[in-house]
Ligand code: SF4
Ligand code: SF4
């Protein structure tokens with residue numbers, strides 16, 4: 001605990017703990033690793049105190065021996081809290097019995113099953129039988145907006161979703177209608193739940209009452225494999241879990257990071273994994289527009305580069321390229337270096353400061369740190385027209401392609417020696433260039449620097465399709481042809497070289513230390529250290545409403561043998 005924060009001693013079940021001044025019993029218990037079940041409380045929302053699930057027995061002070069809700073009882077010096085006596089357990093059982101009275105037992109077909117707080121708490125704290133014999137109430141099932149489906153029978157009216165729309169999105173679409181067992185959540189007529197963060201209401205819902213329509217009846221959650229990564233949709237760099245089944249991305253959900261995205265992400269970011277399946281994706285290597293094997297393409301590209309002076313190699317890349325890719329391109333080529341950016345898009349600032357950036361380039365800040373202030377290809381065009389360039393390497397890692405200057409496109413189409421690494425089957429792959437398919441950001445490892453100067457790692461969640469290789473492999477193999485880049489290593493190995501070559505920007509930073517929550521680089525606008533960027537309010541391991549970032553587990557590195565006869569280490573090491 002930081003020295004600046006006043007600490008208070010208190011007791012849970014006879015054990016002494018430290019709370020921060022002003023903390024509730026629930027917050028202090030969770031931060032100290034003592035789990036108290038809760039539904040309506042969420043660290044990013046105001047206290048509602050309506051679910052009563054967090055009842056504990058306060059054993060000291062004026063409220064002694066009365067069950068109190070832990071989320072709205074604040075720690076005082078010497079407070080004694082009983083979380084596990086028969087009295088507390090009986091109070092929890094009673095609350096669960098009421099919550100389950102009208103709740104359908106449709107877990108087998110509910111998409112929340114497996115990450116449902118009601119299901120888990122029933123298992124942990126509930127009674128195995130119910131005294132309720134009356135007919136359960138029926139409430140509506142409807143789409144509240146384009147992304148969110150409401151199943152009223154499952155709603156426990158915790159109001160997390162209502163408070164999120166009021167207090168975070170600031171759009172206020174949701175409200176509680178009616179009273180008592182007839183109350184549920186609804187939108188105001190004519191005002192659908194369509195704010196840019198609407199998917200967060202499904203993340204927050206502790207039961208299966210709000211579901212993301214993109215995810216409904218897709219995969220059982222216990223079959224998913226989550227990979228801790230970063231969204232490539234804009235320069236905010238939200239921390240996400242890329243959830244996959246059978247080597248296919250099924251959904252992308254936010255991970256808590258207080259230095260970046262709090263607990264949230266935008267709806268657009270949830271959709272971006274689909275660009276990896278785009279019909280326009282380049283899936284095979286090509287030479288002169290005809291498909292060839294990866295080995296043949298590499299041989300041809302190496303031939304083009306053999307013996308060429310570095311100064312006569314020009315480069316075009318984008319604000320989607322990783323720091324490691326930019327570094328290798330910079331090592332490979334010594335001629336003009338142009339960077340194309342995606343045009344500005346929609347921005348949105350939530351009331352708690354979370355921001356969807358208008359800058360849709362996840363690594364604009366990384367470009368500046370590694371390359372300074374490159375232009376968007378003007379110098380390259382001049383050099384091409386002056387006949388000063390022998391080979392151009394075009395690396396377009398942007399899903400959907402980049403809007404290059406038409407004059408530059410025309411010049412490249414006429415150029416004799418172009419090596420393209422392209423995400424999409426654009427004019428580049430159809431021209432006489434030697435073309436390699438580029439990996440989608442869900443298929444490769446690397447780092448981006450977000451708009452606040454925080455370096456973060458994204459990770460391969462699925463295998464590469466077809467003949468696609470990580471750009472790091474292709475660039476290092478091309479580097480061998482020129483002698484500019486030594487042997488093939490992992491993204492972590494390339495980052496180590498980058499940090500050594502650019503000590504002012506990356507010095508002292510190691511790939512491992514970047515970890516799952518990132519690190520502020522020197523001069524970053526937000527210097528929040530890694531240990532502070534998650535609040536440690538771990539929900540149960542079943543819940544995704546507060547996916548904890550702290551449970552760092554080192555995934556074994558996967559060694560993928562490529563048809564080119566070399567391997568690159570992918571994964572967290
Ligand atoms: S829909 Fe979900 S989040 Fe909203 S009030 Fe009901 S249970 Fe709570
Ligand atoms: S705000 Fe940006 S980084 Fe975050 S989810 Fe949306 S597009 Fe992705």
Ligand code: FES
Pocket residue numbers: 037038039040041048049050051052053054055069070071072
């Ligand atoms: S979490 Fe405390 S009353 Fe709901």
